[in-house]
Amino acid sequence: MATRDVIWILGASTSETYAKIQQSLxxxxxxxxxxxxxxxxxxxxxxxxxxxxxxxxxxxxxxxKRMGHIDVFDTESFIEAQADASQALADTLNLATVRxxxxxxxxxxxxxxxxxxxxxxxxxxxxxxxDSKSRLIPNADVELSNNILxxxxxxxxxxxxxxxxxxxxxxxxxxxxxxADVLTVGCALVGEDAWTPYQMTVPAGVAGDGSFPSKGLxxxxxxxxxxxxxxxxxxxxxxxxxxxxxxxxxxxxxxxxMQQRQICFGKSTVIHDALLNDIDDFPAIRLIQEISxxxxxxxxxS
Numbered sequence: 001m002a003t004r005d006v007i008w009i010l011g012a013s014t015s016e017t018y019a020k021i022q023q024s025l026x027x028x029x030x031x032x033x034x035x036x037x038x039x040x041x042x043x044x045x046x047x048x049x050x051x052x053x054x055x056x057x058x059x060x061x062x063x064x065k066r067m068g069h070i071d072v073f074d075t076e077s078f079i080e081a082q083a084d085a086s087q088a089l090a091d092t093l094n095l096a097t098v099r100x101x102x103x104x105x106x107x108x109x110x111x112x113x114x115x116x117x118x119x120x121x122x123x124x125x126x127x128x129x130x131d132s133k134s135r136l137i138p139n140a141d142v143e144l145s146n147n148i149l150x151x152x153x154x155x156x157x158x159x160x161x162x163x164x165x166x167x168x169x170x171x172x173x174x175x176x177x178x179x180a181d182v183l184t185v186g187c188a189l190v191g192e193d194a195w196t197p198y199q200m201t202v203p204a205g206v207a208g209d210g211s212f213p214s215k216g217l218x219x220x221x222x223x224x225x226x227x228x229x230x231x232x233x234x235x236x237x238x239x240x241x242x243x244x245x246x247x248x249x250x251x252x253x254x255x256x257x258m259q260q261r262q263i264c265f266g267k268s269t270v271i272h273d274a275l276l277n278d279i280d281d282f283p284a285i286r287l288i289q290e291i292s293x294x295x296x297x298x299x300x301x302s
Contacts, residue, residue, distance in 0.1 A: 005266040006188065008288060009033040010181050010281055011273030011300045012058045013088035014068030014081075020298045021092055024269040030102050031092070034184040037105040037198065037231065037241040049082065049210040049224045053107075056227060058085040059276060059301060061216020066302045078218040083206065083225040090204035090227055096238060097200055104195065104240045106187035112244055113183060114141040114251045117149055119175040123165045125149065132176040141251060147258045148182055152283035160282060168279050181272075181284035182254070185291075187242045189253035189264060194246035197237035204229035261290050268292040273300050 005026045009017070021031075035053035043051040050057075058081040059065050064073040070081040096103045108114075116137050119125050127149055129140030157164035168175065187194070210224035231239060242250075257264070268288045274281035289295045 003264065003266055003293075005029045006268050006292075007031045008184070008268060008270045008272075008284075009035075009055060009092075010184065010284060011271055011276065012055055012067065013085050013092060013271075014058075014070075014300055015084055015088055016068040017271045017298065017300050018088040018091050020269065020271065022095070024267075024296070025099065025101070026267065028266065030104065031096060032104045032106050032184060032188050034107055034181055035105055036107050036109070037239065040105075040227075040229075041231065044207075044226065044228065047207070047210045047226070049212045049226050050215060052226060054277060056085075056089060058082045059273075060212075060218050064217060065276065067300065073217055075218045075221050078212075079221065079224055082212075086206040086225045086227045090206055090229065093200060093204040093227075093229055093239075097203070100238060102238050102240060104188065104242070106184045106242050107180060108183045108187070108242070108247055108250065109244055110178060112139055112247045113137075113178045113180070114139045114247070115145045115148060115179040115183060116140055117145060117153075117177050117179065119165070119168045119172065123169070125153075125165060125168060132174045139247065139251075141255075144251065144255055144258065145179070148179060148254075148283055151258060152182070152286045153279070156282035156286040157279075159286075162275075162282075164279065167275055171275050171277060171279050177278050177280050179280045179283065180278070181280040182287060183250065185284055185287050186250045186254040186257075189257060190246060190249045192240075194243050194249055195240035196243055197234055198231040198239040198241060199234040199237035200239060201230045201232055257287070257291060263291060263293055265292040267294040267296070269296045269298065271298050271300055276301055 127145035207228040
């Protein structure tokens with residue numbers, strides 16, 4: 001992905017984010033989503049909405065939030081917001097098909113992630129190769145994680161006037177982060193050989209027979225909407241899934257860009273949910289800003 005305009009989807013979709021995508025398109029736009037296509041396909045078959053990738057479903061709590069124009073505070077409003085998110089996703093995928101826009105599902109499986117930060121009982125945030133449950137992280141690159149902490153996380157929170165330690169206490173349930181959004185940027189730095197192409201076999205739509213457990217603001221419920229899209233591998237497909245055996249390439253690309261910044265993208269439009277579920281949006285956004293000619297931010301909630 002050379003110097004191209006990129007729309008980064010680092011949070012759940014809404015009617016408003018879809019409108020922003022339409023406004024932001026250029027002849028050179030690519031879309032990068034922090035989500036796994038394979039995880040989506042598995043969850044769609046089971047119709048278990050909670051198992052969808054986080055950025056392919058709406059917010060469910062525990063704190064009420066306004067997702068786009070919809071206040072999410074109970075089961076009914078969650079279902080309404082989930083319908084809106086699903087339709088916006090379907091519209092985005094269909095738009096990509098019509099306009100021949102490549103869409104990259106850019107994420108590293110948790111077991112393969114090289115980055116990890118933990119927050120100790122005294123609030124210290126540090127890079128480590130041991131997770132919050134005292135398990136060894138096989139692919140951990142402590143130096144890379146620390147570089148992201150020092151060069152991206154601390155400065156981005158300082159610039160925003162937000163206490164990063166307090167933010168991590170509030171946003172990270174396990175007092176740790178894999179920095180998944182930063183890894184999404186890393187995925188976008190590697191070449192086309194790191195992606196498996198798919199085509200969408202029929203236009204995307206919204207199914208209405210999903211299930212959701214009792215989580216956050218929602219009681220257990222059925223008839224929950226979710227994105228319905230069918231994909232099959234195709235050499236000419238517009239929809240690309242990051243190959244997990246390309247993680248070493250991605251890790252090296254991140255190491256290189258952390259050592260020396262260079263412009264990799266034209267205009268970046270970042271749709272994000274900073275501090276809603278994690279603390280990784282801000283460092284990812286800062287990296288995008290540093291390697292893009294121009295950046296516009298759009299938060300999906302209030």
